[in-house]
Amino acid sequence: MHEAMVAENILEAILAQVPKKKGTVVRIVISCGVINALNDEAMKFAFDSISQGTICQNAKLKIKHIPLKASCNHCHKKFNFDLYDPQCPKCGKSDIKLGADAPLLLKEIEFEEDTD
């Protein structure tokens, strides 16, 4: 995943959503899938860099990783798909049916209004 571009898109989406009132964003929750995965370290680094000088500059970024459901066409075992070990954990076959991978989502933000 190209984390810098994702960071830009997150910032753009937040700036379009936050209330007109003065304040800061303290927490941001995003989620990703397995094929659409984000690297936490790269993502946080990219977002920290890109958000400097904005209301998000001190926000904590939380990244939720949503598993990719799979089922084995051979033994019908249901399991979470591992991109780096793509086989059925029960019978070891690779004839696997994959569910839909979770998209990259901006889920919620926490916004603190300035008190003064």
Next chain:
Amino acid sequence: MKIKIEQKILAKNEDYALANRKYFKRNNIFCINMISSPGSGKTTILEQTAKAMKDKLNIAVIEGDLYTEFDADRIRKTGLQAVQIETKGACHLTAEQITKAVHKLDTANLNVIVIENVGNLVCPSDFDLGELVRVVVLSTAEGDDKCAKYPKSFVQADVMLINKIDLAQHLDFNIAKVKRDARKLNKDLKIFEISAKTSYGMNKWFNWLTLATKALKH
């Protein structure tokens, strides 16, 4: 205060990709997104494809590179239309860039658009361009461990071209292992062993391209 957003982060890219896909289907244009490492032989494969298909299919190429017009120039020498996208450092193409590039093509009577993505086995696979088919190219010189190391590019592909097959005998490249690894990730992956340099296996790829393009019209 918590604010629920639930918005797709790459929504803008997805909107453009959706529009591109609709456009390709409406105009019967078979659009391929070709992904690989730098130097796997994508442009040579396209040059050979252009020459072999020139009486059968009207093909145009959209070239993606960080800098230079080298690849578009190579394609134009074969007689095909080519548009070069210079990403100026970005590691992948976006659907919006494709929308703009398609506007620069004469699409009347066009059968196929091949997008040669930026040489990179990581980032391009995350960006839907609106293509109808994704082709991943792996050359034997890159080593036979790439499917396991870079699974994203293979899990989302429809076709894999194993290029430079003529070099395999000089390298520690286990073709059976690569095919096994790739099919573990993607059991429906169509695999062609080719050499764009010697033409080995290229006819099978040309036939597939011809049939897949014709199938679009029905």
